[in-house]
Amino acid sequence: MSATSMETSRYTWGADEHLVVQLSESMSLRANFQAMAIGSDLKAQNIAGITDIYPGNASFLVRFNPDEIDPYEVEKIVRAAEMRLADGAVRGIETRICEVPVWYNDPYTNETGSRFRDRHQAPDMTDLEFAAAQNNLPSVEAFIEAHAGAPWITSMLGFVAGLPWFFQMVPQERQLQVPKYVRPRTDTPKQTIGHGGCFSAIYSVRGAGGYQMFGITPVPIYDPENKLPDFAETMIFFRPGDIVKFRAIDEPEYRAIEAAVEARTYRYKQAPVSFVLEEYEASPDLYNEKLIGALNAS
Amino acid sequence: MPVEIIEPGLATSIQDLGRQGFYNVGIPPSGAVDRYAAIAANILVGNGPGEAVFESTYMGPKLCFTEPGVVAVTGAQAPVFINGTAAPSWESLQVAAGDVLSFGIFTAGARVYIAVAGGLNVPIVLGSRSHYALGAIGGFEGRNLLAGDSIPIGQLAGTPGRAVPEDMRPVHSREVDVRIVLGLYDFRLSENGLSALIDKPWQLTTVADRIGFRYAGNTLEWVPREQPFGAGSDPSNITDAPYPVGSIQVPAGTEPIILHRDAVSGGGYAQVGTVISADMDLVGQSSPGTKTKFRPVSIDEALDARRKYMDRQRKLIQLW
Known part of the structure; x- marks a missing residue:
């Protein structure tokens, strides 16, 4: 596993109920650990209106109810979690x-x-x-x-x-x-x-x-x-x-x-x-x- | 007051408004494909909006009531009969013990909803009574209904004689515009590919169930690239990722599939956009052959459409 630095992540809407964040286009253990760590961080925050937190291989999905939380607020929360858990912050499990x-x-x-x-x-x-x-x-x-x-x-x-x-x-x-x-x-x-x-x-x-x-x-x-x-x-x-x-x-x-x-x-x-x-x-x-x-x- | 299934129709399952919080382990929200119709059926009989109802695709079931009760049918346009005599849909009807509810051939739309006062009282699994077929959970014994099944009903006297006003009943067309938010992996499409997706009409194929709706008619072209490590070699492949409910994936670039309420939760096919939540009912009532145009809207337009859709739901709930 090469320890190359992470590509820039990409945020994209899955219409009005989902935010998808692609951490890396290619698969790596590091991208996967980062997805898992961001997922755990968001889950621990227990945010009203966020219904599903779904870490994937090298990306993750957040499903929310836009009647309860502004999607742009969701994006802000997720970006903050990603900043906290940048590549290298996750050492193991x-x-x-x-x-x-x-x-x-x-x-x-x-x-x-x-x-x-x-x-x-x-x-x-x-x-x-x-x-x-x-x-x-x-x-x-x-x-x-x-x-x-x-x-x-x-x-x-x-x-x-x-x-x-x-x-x-x-x-x-x-x-x-x-x-x-x-x-x-x-x-x-x-x-x-x-x-x-x-x-x-x-x-x-x-x-x-x-x-x-x-x-x-x-x-x-x-x-x-x-x-x-x-x-x-x-x-x-x-x-x-x-x-x-x-x-x-x-x-x-x-x-x-x-x-x-x-x-x-x-x-x-x-x-x-x-x-x-x-x-x-x-x-x-x-x-x-x-x-x-x-x-x-x- | 159990309801006996005499004939189940093609595919009848029990659905409420679905479950949340298990998508990360592959368990989708499920719930009524046409939420507006399911809520309407419940409100008509005097239930809360989220009670479990029958959802039948393409062909209605034949049911027998073992005790007096109140029933309402909504959704697809289809002749409704009580003991062989025509009865109205979008109205709540008093039935007597031994009465039989049956249907004629659907004339428009794809799914009917049948609510019974008291709600269908099947066990709650992971927070919902909705049947999820791939996981064999929820609904009646984790499966679609079969002849001879006896479905328990909750206790409620019910409210016969209610009717949803004409202008609040959706009319189902064989030509629809479905609004989508482009995004996800749409950068994989070439200019021609994007144009084929949104400028040309598609036809719904016969592969159209609670998991997904598959369309045909055009071919999408991808931007050539060296595939990223782990994705697989077809240009429509991505490193396997979670799929939004309502997202449109295009395996091999030929047949777009809209994932619906029993969505497979993730996989390795590029998705090029997502149906807005306000148009999921519309997709769900499309029958095979329906000519469909995908119309791109912004996220803010999608949110505005959702507000209007939720207003319509609220108006329905506040009728009585």
């Missing part, structure tokens, strides 16, 4: 690392992919074959190894209820980049591991989607009925800043975890960690090993 088991190259996402080849850049390849080729990797296996190797950080939530975006914690030249589908699919299996641009995501529910599909996890990430122990206090598992390690599993393990989920006994493997941006940037691979060590010791 207290968070956790969680393991997500993934059956890569599974029949469910492959079947779905085969139904939408007319919307894909490379109709003769599978999504995984296309992704490997796009990243100059020799095989699908090599791509999966890179995807499941280094951990990812939850940089944004949304699209649909509880869907996390993940940004891989590797130097920019090792980031996996794949274009989104040319036209979005109308179907994606629930709990698909998808990827678009530099982001991976887990589809929390079945539905439309434009990300390339690499695999599927048997573990729910959205549980509106609070069936699993990890969802006792929330219907949404991931929070911004959560660090995630994917682990490749085979069909027998997928079925075994599926059964544990069905029996409501499955627990996420997770451990609390402190994430310090500068320490990570000084030596990403060593830092990641330390994080994964904390996970495996849990």
Whole structure:
């Protein structure tokens, strides 16, 4: 991760109910941390008339009720928060690392992919074959190894209820980049591991989607009925800043975890960690090993 | 007094005025697509403006009242029947136990609202009774209604015999002007691209639901650029970001999609503007094929339009 200075932020209205601030056109961990910090700052201010504060990957959205607060007042408040939390003011976060088991190259996402080849850049390849080729990797296996190797950080939530975006914690030249589908699919299996641009995501529910599909996890990430122990206090598992390690599993393990989920006994493997941006940037691979060590010791 | 669903229509869900504060985890506001019509239906039967009502798209349901009550239908223009006999919409009607409410073919507009005195008494989820389909929460058991469902109703005698004055009933047209505030990522459009967006008419496709309304007719051209890191390679791609409710995104530059009240909350397609809040009901009542022009206005014009829209809502609420 290069520590180049932030581009100038850009303020723009989403008509009369939204202010959108783009901190950076490109993705970086620093832009993401700044978005999260501004979001927390605004939330703590508890401003009447501001209904939603939504930090994104490298931007954030504020939704307000213009009957209760003047939009220009919202802009003033947001600019002040951005000034306070300029690049460099955010050093790290207290968070956790969680393991997500993934059956890569599974029949469910492959079947779905085969139904939408007319919307894909490379109709003769599978999504995984296309992704490997796009990243100059020799095989699908090599791509999966890179995807499941280094951990990812939850940089944004949304699209649909509880869907996390993940940004891989590797130097920019090792980031996996794949274009989104040319036209979005109308179907994606629930709990698909998808990827678009530099982001991976887990589809929390079945539905439309434009990300390339690499695999599927048997573990729910959205549980509106609070069936699993990890969802006792929330219907949404991931929070911004959560660090995630994917682990490749085979069909027998997928079925075994599926059964544990069905029996409501499955627990996420997770451990609390402190994430310090500068320490990570000084030596990403060593830092990641330390994080994964904390996970495996849990 | 439960209401029994005999036939659900094409897509009938339970909606109030929606929830706030969960957009950052991907849960949109939801709530009635046509808020004015939902408020009108509630006010007619004697409810507060924000009670839960039925919202039916393109085709009305067939409902049976198990006890006497008061009902009102608003929204799309459609023949309304009680026990097969024509009944007026935009008026509150007394119904007896066993009475059946049904609909004919919609003649204009896309969604009808049915309020029952006492409100539809489904559980409140995250602050609202509104159904959010993608997340399978709210409404009746987190889903659209099915034949045989029995919907509980709150206790209220209700007020039959009320009628919204003619001039306060919106008329739905097959040709509409939708006001938008340009912005967000509109700098990605070339001059020709912007002109194609706002100078030429679009047609609403059949992909038009609570999540989004997709239009066709023109192609938008983008300014060529080297894509920023993380965005993806198509010129319509951006680094994934939150989407305003009402924003217009254009995947691949071909079919603009207006996100509506069940909006997907974020993603990687450039949005080129946002429908003003005062025109969201108008979009919501557009039926497929509706010829639509996007008319750019300033943020101050959008705020002025909202004040007028809120005045109309207030006037409605103050009728009784």
